[in-house]
Amino acid sequence: MRKSLLLFTLLSGIYTSSLAQADSLMNMLNDNAPKTKEHVSATFKATRIINGSSVENLGHGVLDFRISHRFGQLNQGVENFFGLDNATTRLGLDYGITKWLMIGIGHSTLFKENDGFAKVRLLRQVKDGMPITLSYSGSVSVQTTPAPVLLPGQEWKYSNRLYYAHQLLIARKFSDRISLQLMPAIVHYNLVDSSKFSNNTLAIGVGGRVKVSRRMAITGEYYFRATNADMLYAGVPTYNALSVGLDIETGGHVFQLVFSNSQGMSDRTFIGQTTDSWGKGALHFGFNISRVFTVVKPKEFKDSDDKKW
């Protein structure tokens, strides 16, 4: 009896000590773990929610080639193949200079517009810390359509072609699935239709996404104009831009399928110069495709011979 008791005690002693040891070692790791700030990542899948910028930045040394199409209005009927005959395109190249600063340029066939922007991340959402991510995005665009024929003595200035937009992007990832973003914006139009209208439009945008599966998310974006909402553009009334989309993620791409009443994809066009309305069914179907390339490899991969392109 005593022997068996001895054996039992010894064995159980050894056994518990071995399991307890591994656990206590693990606790040792946990207890002394250096406290690191855990940044919240992937608030949105792409650097654009739909038309407007999201708080997502490209990483340092990442180049993003973006192809975006917006077709004509769906209600154009079968003679224009429900808008597919009047497609417009924006080609863009974005680049991440640092992890908090990205720049981009693009060309849109609509209004033959060239645009450029910079996006700076000022605050970053931290788990159990900073509740929001805050970025600033500033863009400038040049409309390069031919100058109108003017009366003799009138002068067409180059500055007439310029537009500026500034936005603050305030976003929070509420859960794995739900992210929301607010975008106070001011757009400056160097040229407006008539002196009745202000050159500045103040707007507030709201956007968000709901993930429906690990690789798909439904997105939405609405820009409400607080001022200048009655502005005419090229003689026709303008509407607030409302867009809904579906983000689909494949290997190295993000596809964004879009329905929007704005055919324009630059900040100044969709915020203040959207001339179609959901009410009339004048929607544009479209998509954004993004393909990223790693130009500057992370330091861990400096020696890797993997082809960049």
Place this chain on the structure above:
Amino acid sequence: MKKLLLTVSCLMMATTAMFAQKYMTRTGRISFNATAAKSPEKIEAINNEVANIVDAKTGDIVFQVLIKSFKFERELMQEHFNENYMQSDKFPKSEFKGKIDNLSDVNFTKDGTYNAKVSGKLTIHGVTKDVNVPGTIAVKGNTVAVKAKFSVKLNDYNIDIPAMVADKVGKDATITLEGNLTQK
């Protein structure tokens, strides 16, 4: 008598704990390669923040890895890895708790490189499996270098590889582990 026995066994446990020689690091390196045979791009990542303790007395060995600390060459891949494959918000850590089975073959007091057989429980993506891992332990003064290379089936740990990327991401991942531990 029983009391004596209890006291003795308690003391034994206490002494084991007291004389335990522990080696530790927080900057171990783990990398994995899950590239499919004909993939045009490499599916690999490196993590230089592995926490690891080896107890020379008991042969206990633990590893802990933060999933978000894995660095990929392509940032998008890293995001997909965290969001879609490892769900690292839900399962932030992977860990291993095990034991050196042939502890008597490893002499922590004498410089040299020893083959070690390690068995224990590996937790990845919230799934725990029993694994046997061969490795080496190199003792030099009061530092210990551990190395191991082994392979895991992604399917065993409920990591789904969608058909769309099956030509790039393989069914197995080869894991390479290296750590330079110093005596605590």
